[in-house]
Structures are given as structure tokens and as C-alpha cells.
Amino acid sequence: MKNCVHKHHKKKQELASLTGRLRREARKITSPRAAILEILRHHPHPLTIKEIFAELPKGGCDLATIYRAMQMLEKLGMVKRFDFGDGAARFELVGEGEDGHHHHLICTRCAGVVEIDECFPEEIERRIASVNGFAGVTHRLEFFGVCPGCQK
């Protein structure tokens, strides 16, 4: 179950559109960045820094460069950071104008990932916020279990 099922209809973004977003933010389009975006573009599921590094063409860039790129892309809202609780951050490209909020179902055996459409019920979240007087409440939510292939 190393592959990923996608129920979200994420249109693969054009590289030009991505670099355009960068340019608009007065960021330089360097070859490491183009290569990283290219990889993210082709992987609709969350990738760790090391996975991106591994996908990088021969003589790719330094790990630090990827870390810096992801920080910056996250700040610009172009990628969303996910935490599966295993100590390594994962990143996924976010469509223009979208916020990328969604969840995953992760196999605790093979680490396979399935994107989930369901989200925590808004009314309940709203109630939790108001009952406690909190503002701007969001949540971090991930599901864990054993995938079909790992159950035997």
C-alpha cells in the first residue's frame, strides 16, 4: 500500500503557474526551487524533506536548501505542512487560493497514506471555540489504522 488513493480532484498545477506565484512575491526562481516544485507537482501526497531530496535529479541541491524552500513556500501558502507524528514534517502543494486543509488516513504498518475528504464537524468545532472563549479555532487531525494490504 505504498501508493496513494486520491479522492480529491487536485488538478496538477502548471509549473509556470507556480513560478508565477513565486515571482509575484519577489522570489527568485532558482533551479533548486524549480526542481522541488516539479517534484511536489508530481506527488499529490505529503512528502518528507528526505523524500523530496531522494527524488531530486542527480546532483540535486543541499538538504538545507530544501528546508529553506519549504519554509518559504509554507509562508507563501504554496505548500501545507503535515505532521504524522513520526518526527518528520511532510509537505503538499496547495492550489492557488485554497488553504489545503484536509486530513489523512495512515497505515501504521506500511506508512501508506490515503487522503480523506471528511473533516471535523464545523458546528462542533464552533461550539468548542465559543464554550471556551477561543477565537480562530482550527484543528490538526489524522487517522491511523492498518490498511487492507497489511491486514493479512
Added chain:
Amino acid sequence: MKNCVHKHHKKKQELASLTGRLRREARKITSPRAAILEILRHHPHPLTIKEIFAELPKGGCDLATIYRAMQMLEKLGMVKRFDFGDGAARFELVGEGEDGHHHHLICTRCAGVVEIDECFPEEIERRIASVNGFAGVTHRLEFFGVCPGCQK
């Protein structure tokens, strides 16, 4: 908002009951362990290793000892590990027979924590599991927002 609101009626467990659980598992009741349990007993909210370390009486034990103790207590199901996404694990004592599953509302400004009674709807989780053929599905869920005190 450095204090914690508790809507859960967690009865503070007796130290004797805790050490009894250890003894039953053929684990030694050492002074570091007793001190750690004593601290957890008095703090119904999730504590980081460093917080436990700081609470430790003068000449407490080594950090490594706390790490080892928490690993072991977690394995025995006596503490539950939480991840607020800030890189430091937090631990909370779990009542005998309970599984400690619950969630928190965390202030992104002051890091204050409120325990939440709500959980992700079971029927939806069940549907997510069956639709994807996953078994033994659980979830990790935490809420984030700005607490009343930090909103001004």
C-alpha cells in the same frame, strides 16, 4: 491562561495504586519513578519531559531517566503521549482500565491547554475505516486557537 480547565472528572490516583500497577508488571519502584509519578499525579494536564524535570525535587534524576520512565509507563498504558506539534512530547497519567483517549484546545499564543470532551464522531470514523478497508482506526486530534486572555 497558564492554568488548565478540567471538564473531565479525573480522580487523582493514589500513589500506592500507581506503584501497585508497576509492581504487578514486575517493575521496580525506584525513587526517580516514584517522584515522576508523584508529579504526574498532581498535574492533570499533559507535561513535557522538561516540565517534569523542572518539577522534580532538588537533585532530581537525569533527563534520560525520565525519558526511559515515560517510555515504559506508556508501554504499560499508564501514561498517554500527546503531540501538540511543537516538537516536544507531552504525557498525562491514565486511569486504570482507561485508555486516556481525548483531545485538547491549545492557545497558540500562551500555550495554555484546555481539555476537550468532544471527540471525532464515531460513525464517521467507522465509515472512513470501512470505505478504505482499514482496520483498527483511531485518530490524533488537537484544536488550536487564541484563548480569551490572549485575544486583547
Added chain:
DNA sequence: CTTAAGTTGCAAACGATTTGCAATTGAAAA
């Protein structure tokens, strides 16, 4: 083509957590 600001590689620094190992200590047995 020049140039200044933005970027990169590299190595060192970090913070959380783990681990090897010799010295110490519970607690079961004598």
C-alpha cells in the same frame, strides 16, 4: 552587462530523544 539583493552549499549548532556502559539499587530468595 553591471549590480544588488536574494540564494545556495557547507559545516557547525540545535533541541528532543536515544543509547552504551559501568556503577548502583530494588526486591526476591536464602
Added chain:
DNA sequence: TTTTCAATTGCAAATCGTTTGCAACTTAAG
């Protein structure tokens, strides 16, 4: 109690993911 041995601890070194300082190097604007 005292003996005895496995469980446990302290300490330092090792890991791991991530960040950062800095000099060398590009990109993109003029």
C-alpha cells in the same frame, strides 16, 4: 537480615530532524 542478580540509573556520546552563519554565487532588474 543478608545475599544476590536483574533491573535501573547517571553520564556522556550518538542520533535525527531542522536551523543557521557565512562566504561564494545567481537571478532579475536596470
